[in-house]
Amino acid sequence: MIQFSNVTKHYKRKTALKEVNLELSLGNIIGLIGENGSGKSTLLKLIAGLIHPSNGEVTISEEKVTRRIAAKVSYLSDHDHFYSYMTVSDTLAFYQSQFADFNMEKAKEMINFMNLEAADKVKHLSKGNRSRLKIILAIARDVPIVLLDEPLSGLDPLVRDSIIKSLISFIDLEKQLILITTHEVMEVEMILDEVIVLKDGQIIGHNHVDDLRMRENKGVLEWMKSLYA
Numbered sequence: 759m760i761q762f763s764n765v766t767k768h769y770k771r772k773t774a775l776k777e778v779n780l781e782l783s784l785g786n787i788i789g790l791i792g793e794n795g796s797g798k799s800t801l802l803k804l805i806a807g808l809i810h811p812s813n814g815e816v817t818i819s820e821e822k823v824t825r826r827i828a829a830k831v832s833y834l835s836d837h838d839h840f841y842s843y844m845t846v847s848d849t850l851a852f853y854q855s856q857f858a859d860f861n862m863e864k865a866k867e868m869i870n871f872m873n874l875e876a877a878d879k880v881k882h883l884s885k886g887n888r889s890r891l892k893i894i895l896a897i898a899r900d901v902p903i904v905l906l907d908e909p910l911s912g913l914d915p916l917v918r919d920s921i922i923k924s925l926i927s928f929i930d931l932e933k934q935l936i937l938i939t940t941h942e943v944m945e946v947e948m949i950l951d952e953v954i955v956l957k958d959g960q961i962i963g964h965n966h967v968d969d970l971r972m973r974e975n976k977g978v979l980e981w982m983k984s985l986y987a
């Protein structure tokens with residue numbers, strides 16, 4: 759479904775990804791982990807078509823990624839770009855006007871699930887509730903690929919927990935592939951099918967989480983540390 763063939767990405771003099779080969783298929787939640795600056799966000803942005811490889815090719819269903827791919831990919835960046843004068847409900851309506859695949863019914867269900875108030879102004883939301891709203895906007899699109907860049911960073915444990923629960927409840931695993939970058943390895947481990955470890959722009963490990971547990975008797979964090987060592 760998603761394929762990286764020998765992908766290298768340079769930013770001026772910095773090489774963020776080096777000759778990456780990767781295949782990911784639908785129906786999985788995949789964690790992308792690694793130290794700061796290892797290339798996680800770069801990998802997501804290449805799939806979202808926001809940047810392009812310096813060498814090699816990224817394809818989705820055998821089609822080369824261009825900006826048009828946005829129709830198949832929902833991307834939650836590590837920043838938020840809300841119009842702060844809007845209410846939560848205005849923001850949903852705005853997304854519905856921008857994306858033909860926006861599922862308003864699912865978005866409203868998620869608003870209830872996360873105890874957000876539709877009438878609240880975005881500028882009055884707490885940091886945790888802004889993050890919840892961001893997740894809702896990313897997940898409520900009926901697209902095959904959902905990319906979540908650091909959805910848990912800087913949030914308290916209760917908010918992290920509610921976001922993880924909402925992922926399990928609202929993702930359509932028959933039809934969607936979810937790729938999550940995170941440093942909160944222990945917390946997301948329970949929802950991951952696969953995990954990819956990046957170091958200095960290269961993939962140093964890619965495994966099924968169940969296999970790690972059964973064959974190597976290791977948790978994801980322990981496995982990552984052993985690869986880094």
Ligand SMILES: Nc1ncnc2c1ncn2[C@@H]1O[C@H](COP(=O)(O)OP(=O)(O)OP(=O)(O)O)[C@@H](O)[C@H]1O
Nearest residue numbers: 769772773774792793794795796797798799800801
């Ligand atoms: N626009 C840019 N211009 C120059 N260098 C960049 C740019 N974006 C990223 N880099 C560099 O590329 C490398 C990989 O960055 P990337 O953001 O992909 O890493 P990351 O694993 O997501 O890091 P973090 O965990 O800190 O978010 C880093 O060394 C970073 O400084």
